[in-house]
Amino acid sequence: MDTSTFEAERRRLTAIAVRIIGSRSDADDIVQEAWLRLSRAEGIDNLPAWLTTVVTRLCLDHLRKRHLAPAIVEKPLADPAQADPETDALLAEKVGEAMQVVLDALAPAERAAFVLHDVFGYSFDEISEIMGRSGTAVRQLASRARRKVQGTPEPAESTVVRAHDGDVVRAFMTAAHGGDLATLLTLLAPGAVMRADLVGQRMGTNPEYDGASAVAARFNGTRGAAAVTIDGDLGAAWFQTGMVKVAFVFHLKAALIHEIELIADPEVLSTLDVLRVRTKSGGVDIH
Numbered sequence: 001m002d003t004s005t006f007e008a009e010r011r012r013l014t015a016i017a018v019r020i021i022g023s024r025s026d027a028d029d030i031v032q033e034a035w036l037r038l039s040r041a042e043g044i045d046n047l048p049a050w051l052t053t054v055v056t057r058l059c060l061d062h063l064r065k066r067h068l069a070p071a072i073v074e075k076p077l078a079d080p081a082q083a084d085p086e087t088d089a090l091l092a093e094k095v096g097e098a099m100q101v102v103l104d105a106l107a108p109a110e111r112a113a114f115v116l117h118d119v120f121g122y123s124f125d126e127i128s129e130i131m132g133r134s135g136t137a138v139r140q141l142a143s144r145a146r147r148k149v150q151g152t153p154e155p156a157e158s159t160v161v162r163a164h165d166g167d168v169v170r171a172f173m174t175a176a177h178g179g180d181l182a183t184l185l186t187l188l189a190p191g192a193v194m195r196a197d198l199v200g201q202r203m204g205t206n207p208e209y210d211g212a213s214a215v216a217a218r219f220n221g222t223r224g225a226a227a228v229t230i231d232g233d234l235g236a237a238w239f240q241t242g243m244v245k246v247a248f249v250f251h252l253k254a255a256l257i258h259e260i261e262l263i264a265d266p267e268v269l270s271t272l273d274v275l276r277v278r279t280k281s282g283g284v285d286i287h
Contacts, residue, residue, distance in 0.1 A: 006035055009048055013055045019115045020059040030058045053130045056112055060131075060271030063108035105148045107273060109231045113138050114145035132197060132268035134261050136251045141231070165252045166234040172250075172257060173227065173236050176219040184216035189256040194218060200246065200264035215260065227277035237274055244274050 010031060017027035034054045044050045106114060112131060116122040117138075122130070127138045147154065154162075168187055175183035192212045196205040209215045225236035230249050238246040247269060249261040263269060 005047065006038060006051075009051050012048075013051055016052065016115065016120060017055055017059055019119055020056070020111050021062055026062060027059075030055055030062065033058055049126075049129070056116065056130050057132075057267050057271050060108050060112055063111065064271065064273055106145050107231055109133075109271065109273070110141050110145035110148070112271075113141035114149065117142045118146065118149075131271070132263065132265055134195065134249075134251070134259060136259050137249060137261060140251070161255075162233070164255060165250075168252060168255055168257065169234045169236075169250045170227065172219070173225060176222045176225070179221040181216055181220045184219060185212055187257055188212035188215055189253070189258045192257055192259065194260040194262060196262040197265050197268065199266070200262045203246075203264055205262060205264075215257075229273075229275045229277060231273050234277070235274075244269050244272075247272060247274060 013031045013034060014024075014027050017030045018024055021027060021030070034051055037054055038044075038051065041050075109131070113127055116127045116130065117124065124135055124138050124142070127133075127142075128135045131138060133141075172184060172187045174180075175187070190212050192215045194209040194215045196207055201207055206218075209218050224238050225248065226239060228235055228237045228244075228247070230237070230247055233249070235250055236248040237244045245264065247261075247263045249263065250257055251259040251261075263272070
């Protein structure tokens, strides 16, 4: 790869990384890692999109690890104009104090969705490809982030709904473990769909399960998944030697499951904040 080709993208990539993680030095390291990966890659059709994806996922992995290591002191976001004289002044003005709030208040996935959409103007379809998440997921992440940036607390009604949605997911996985097909069907919207990423498909999962019957049949009798939170919401995951191999992200409306994301791509899994849910008895599964 011609170095000049990458250098033409460096400024944009650095700006994205700085605003997601809040540290110029860490952003430089991430962009350099992107260069190393590019030097080993072949057959890239859309270089800017490929680099944006790599940098964003490296930023998310960095934030997740930083979140798991509280002893590390986060560096404050430097003034972009001071950190890089060539940085777009208009963009710096647009970000301003709001970005500092983002760094302080948002979860990693929320930060990425907010920065890419609200600051850099990427469409949700583009962000879905970059983050390896569904369009539903990135819209929810950006909306939640925007509310936090604006200082708007989550409405009490939404808090109740989120708690109830967690109960629905828990009941769904319990029914799946018990082979209770009838209950599974009552918890799914008629047009429910589950989509698997490419890695999941290579593991033998169909690309898409369309309709409540297909989704229920796919989960009926499934016993390996453990209860987890994924970026703060209740979901499920399969673990192997302590590592997440597959994550299931649930999206609900009106107390019914409308969409399930099956994520098996290790690069995407590394960007998710997945925590086991422990019961009062100390267990982790939701049998």
